[in-house]
Amino acid sequence: MMTPVEGHATYKFRCPECNWSQIIATAAAPPANQCSWCGWTEIAPIKIGAFASFNCDKHGLVTCIVEDEGISSDDFMDLFCPHCND
Ligand SMILES: [Zn+2]
Numbered sequence: 001m002m003t004p005v006e007g008h009a010t011y012k013f014r015c016p017e018c019n020w021s022q023i024i025a026t027a028a029a030p031p032a033n034q035c036s037w038c039g040w041t042e043i044a045p046i047k048i049g050a051f052a053s054f055n056c057d058k059h060g061l062v063t064c065i066v067e068d069e070g071i072s073s074d075d076f077m078d079l080f081c082p083h084c085n086d
């Protein structure tokens with residue numbers, strides 16, 4: 001099953017306050033500017049890769065994050081559900 005998707009930037013940071021390393025994947029949003037866990041604002045997010053989400057009829061919301069630096073949001077084509085090999 002292939003689903004049309006739209007790619008978006010993914011951001012990563014380690015919060016110096018709560019110390020969780022986090023990857024933020026929000027469609028059509030600006031870069032992260034505070035920790036989602038504790039609200040600390042002195043974070044330094046870096047853009048890592050890109051992601052796309054889609055709904056699979058069988059598995060619900062699926063998010064594919066491509067970590068490679070070379071990926072751009074525009075590179076995404078239709079995606080196969082990675083859980084549906086039938
Ligand atoms: Zn935090």
Ligand SMILES: [Zn+2]
Nearest residue numbers: 056059081084
């Ligand atoms: Zn599926």
